[in-house]
Amino acid sequence: MVGYGFMGAAHSQGWRVAPRFFDLPAQPEMSLLVGRRGGPVADAAAKWGWAETSTDWREAIRRDDIDVIDIVTPGDSHAAIAIAALEAGKHVLCEKPLANTVDEAAAMADAAASAAARGVYAMVGFTYRRVPAATYARELVTGGAIGEVRQVRAEYLQDWLVDENAPLAWRLQKEHAGSGALGDIGAHAIDLSQFITGQRLTGVSGIIDTVVKERPLLAEGSGLSGTAGTGFGTVTVDDVALFNGRFEDGALGSFVASRMSTGRKNALRIEVSGSRGAIAFDLEDMNALGFYDGTAPVDRQGFAKIIVTEAEHPYVASWWPAGHMLGYEHGFVHQAKDFIEAIATGTQPRPSFADGYQVQRVLGAVEQSSGANGVWTDIA
Amino acid sequence: MVGYGFMGAAHSQGWRVAPRFFDLPAQPEMSLLVGRRGGPVADAAAKWGWAETSTDWREAIRRDDIDVIDIVTPGDSHAAIAIAALEAGKHVLCEKPLANTVDEAAAMADAAASAAARGVYAMVGFTYRRVPAATYARELVTGGAIGEVRQVRAEYLQDWLVDENAPLAWRLQKEHAGSGALGDIGAHAIDLSQFITGQRLTGVSGIIDTVVKERPLLAEGSGLSGTAGTGFGTVTVDDVALFNGRFEDGALGSFVASRMSTGRKNALRIEVSGSRGAIAFDLEDMNALGFYDGTAPVDRQGFAKIIVTEAEHPYVASWWPAGHMLGYEHGFVHQAKDFIEAIATGTQPRPSFADGYQVQRVLGAVEQSSGANGVWTDIA
Amino acid sequence: MVGYGFMGAAHSQGWRVAPRFFDLPAQPEMSLLVGRRGGPVADAAAKWGWAETSTDWREAIRRDDIDVIDIVTPGDSHAAIAIAALEAGKHVLCEKPLANTVDEAAAMADAAASAAARGVYAMVGFTYRRVPAATYARELVTGGAIGEVRQVRAEYLQDWLVDENAPLAWRLQKEHAGSGALGDIGAHAIDLSQFITGQRLTGVSGIIDTVVKERPLLAEGSGLSGTAGTGFGTVTVDDVALFNGRFEDGALGSFVASRMSTGRKNALRIEVSGSRGAIAFDLEDMNALGFYDGTAPVDRQGFAKIIVTEAEHPYVASWWPAGHMLGYEHGFVHQAKDFIEAIATGTQPRPSFADGYQVQRVLGAVEQSSGANGVWTDIA
């Protein structure tokens, strides 16, 4: 695994726990953790249970005993590592967003396509697809339970940047993060709405904005949870992104990605309205799914709050009895399981790099539209 | 009162009940009900308690014993009646939207300004401002309880048109209704978000769409609840409208107005995120208001569900003890009360025709943007 | 109508509004309002639209032009007025609880039975039966939608007495109110749970308590909303009542009636669990009903939040379009309608005095059990 931030902890938990609850065709070994600074990476390896460490990701690629490269670094390094790994015959799991630019993402998708032809696979980590309620939502929608998709509402709301004194972390710098709320959390809303509907966006119109334009420089820490130091710097990514889009079968969707939604902590919400019903997902209530059955007798229609913890629900049979809740990192366990199964059986894991590249094109189109006064922009 | 559809029942209830719970400076008399067809209007008058009827609205304007004209007809007749009434020295309450076109609305606002100079007042019926939770939301926001407004999310979701066999009522015909979901319910989202924030929209970018383009002709009935007959006709108004806008102090707002939101019955929702807190209003839970106090200790922060039924809340002291809920038509009672008080004290009731005209300009700008590929459009 | 407190306003609204929305076989006339003190009763009559007033309820009974006596006084005067009225051939609507003692209630039920034989009817005002969601819950349960009743949970939670400085109103004095939380709100929980299940309680075991035992004397006002004066007095009724009971087909039910439930304003909640489903009613969310359909596919089961505002739901067709909410006093409108229909058609309105007497016996059994160390007590 290359990288050891917050995502590193989550991925480590995925590899560690997956074999304890699922019957896997191959057993993962947590062999090598790579990071730029030797001390911290050693601490992380000890903490999370990685056998060895390195400060050079190329070492991981050179080693014959390593089959999989898991990339959890900031987006600006994804392309170099992933492409090198794929060319070296390593399967790759790469955190989202796939890259910081559409061009890098395109190169990665190309590399993945070439590798796949050689039986080497790449996958991008939109783990929220693997929250059981989200997976189940897709099953319902693509299985016809709500009829034709008529309208989509998607939003990812956080309040992490409402505080003007939250420091200028790497996620707020375009050169490292590529994008702000749009790319970091809006990407999830795009991927998940496309995943659940089974349809891709064909065009968008949007506006992105930076509400708090200057922030204290970062003293220490990383991600979005560091400590403020002295001096101020300019925020170079968006903290609010609003856009509307059209899905391939014609339905319109509205999207909000914001880190200015005071009081909302992690509200990734997807509502899909269909001709015969609707589903409503909310990551803040992640063990439940709203389902409206428009074919029930009129007097009995209402959004049912399905607690998605029955053995009949995706992934759940391997966990606990009904009513026992899963949490955030379970999605990473499911990701590890699905990845291992795909690799072991020689099939393409999803979401593929091509999927990630498509999301990147949507993000790019939103930025382009925002830069062109909101004009409708087709997704190339 | 001119008109006797669904809104006629609501306004009648307002006039009837207001004096029974509020101490008014003048007592309303329900004297004359006007409608085009004599039989139905007589039935409605008997039902709702109007003393006399007429089939000519000009009679109401000619009569000296009538001081107030209440207009609840479809939007295409608002301008003629309201302007004539104001010129004749009658105070006017006119249902929203103010008119079907921006030009008509402009003429009405002009007439209202002239009349106000003579002590004759006009008001437009955005009654949702008078749902106590909405009024209270405005008090909180304009009183500084959430700090500076950072972001607004507004949506008005219904599912009245999901059924493809819902007939082609007048509300689905541009010549009568002027607009569809945008003008009928989107107008409420615009007015209410501006009312609560105390800020006007300065520009928008949007797209409107008609998901179901052909519908059965109407056999009988009106509004959106008629019976389907034989033959089909073309829907000439939108059933989904999505737009983003900027408020005058800079915050972005996202807007959804839809009659394709399966399972959502009357979900007018406004969430205002501020630098120190947030409010969340939902008309489907109209006796409650969500309030997030960002100044509380971090571990105690959360959206409080305030049940807005205390004597300290707007309008409530005149009704029931705490915890006893108000319903839809109470807003019309409050509207009648506020209108009567304003007239009796010679002050301009709000929302004024100028307010209604401004909403109409926003609606017009959304339509213009939608027609121009979503390009950002300033509100004139 | 005899009495003019908070209940008087609600009943007046019922008589006034019912004919405006429902087609009634007879039209109510609000002729005479009776109260002990002439000035206040005159004010109330003017406010609520009663034609005349009197300070002697016997006048109402003597007058030939009066057909119905509506009793909204404190419980200690119910028996005398109701029995006299019935004997004089007046139909009677009497607020709940029927009386302050089981003996008085028995006498009233006897009088009502005699009167009914002469075509004169009496009804007790458990209006919450007529909240559409509650009426609909009964339809579902007694119609078999949840199978056999397995368990009932009923609670009526308020926080009106949490404040130790809330004054010693008549509702806190046994000689006037008969009972406290048990009789005032617990009675609703008993009646509604029996109404929804269609089953009566056969025995109970309970404990009642008075958490705040001394309160300031009342300076002015009445009900529970008066102003505290000087000096303290002893609270002689309960403010918390807990009991368990068995319904006639064997299911157990748990009951909580409390005015010490901090933050709960008017939470009358009934959940009925059946062999094939469940319903959940909450008066604080009175336009919705929770319905769990245990016959749906396992993966789709969940409590549906049915918004009970469709024309298919009880009482609703006469009101507003779907999604437009009703409030507290609508139950009184429905009560007026149902009462008038029953009288006009010569049928016994429900809940009858016999029903009210049965609830009184349950209340009596709870008090008896509480006085006997919680021992199980059959309902006579």
Added chain:
Amino acid sequence: MVGYGFMGAAHSQGWRVAPRFFDLPAQPEMSLLVGRRGGPVADAAAKWGWAETSTDWREAIRRDDIDVIDIVTPGDSHAAIAIAALEAGKHVLCEKPLANTVDEAAAMADAAASAAARGVYAMVGFTYRRVPAATYARELVTGGAIGEVRQVRAEYLQDWLVDENAPLAWRLQKEHAGSGALGDIGAHAIDLSQFITGQRLTGVSGIIDTVVKERPLLAEGSGLSGTAGTGFGTVTVDDVALFNGRFEDGALGSFVASRMSTGRKNALRIEVSGSRGAIAFDLEDMNALGFYDGTAPVDRQGFAKIIVTEAEHPYVASWWPAGHMLGYEHGFVHQAKDFIEAIATGTQPRPSFADGYQVQRVLGAVEQSSGANGVWTDIA
């Protein structure tokens, strides 16, 4: 660890994960898994990562390299194993309920007290105390945030036995399980309500019942999730238990433990009403806590839904950023952490066997009351 049912998986996850997120003073080693049948126990050990297996729990006690015995067997074997382990100088973690009878629990508490004097500690596994929202609720209540406790409502609702064809698992047989809904889930409601209030119950009055009295014999499987075979057997434990109790400072509490609550999957709910506020916990919404601050301005009071995922909340700082949810097994991770810390620092972990014994006495008093017609029963 002795035993390898559903609880074995949860405890294993606790031991495995705790050192990966928390800095522990000692590192757990998962050395020996004990079960009666060699094959299944070997499978479980491989699955969950235990180094060795045995079919005799006495082996675990004999081995010098084992310091801690974790007991997750059915309740009828707890006493023998725990007492032997403590006498052999092993620290003990024992699943709840402590034992099947009050006498066994007493003996275990005695053994634990003796052992503690020798620096050997025992703890009982009421893990729900370690759900962050529950721990935080205790902090609020015992820290005075809601004032004096006035009333408690506690319920644990499941629907696992609504289906009449659910088979006769060991949990439904008194000789193995000791008790049914009362002991299995009611015990949690008792412990958690005492934990949050910081007060013990002093007396109870209750009734327990078995709604479905005959069930199919178990073909295979265990717990409550086995497969029905042929033939029927008698259920010898309760499936519904209702009781009321008094806490030591005088507040009354109502308790419901039921496996007949159709549609409720795992609804352990505790609401504590105080003189200045209230808290409301619901295990089905386990990352949130309801908090009502009765000291806020009246118009701003409402139950706040605190999402208990801030670094300021108990246990959370070691996990994910704000808004990232924890699940069921995290309580077992926290339990492992707290147990290890207590052992390493030579302090008594809580809940102690004395705590477990007290819960057992409450359970015993409820059963005694139920057998004595509901009469109030002091807790010895």
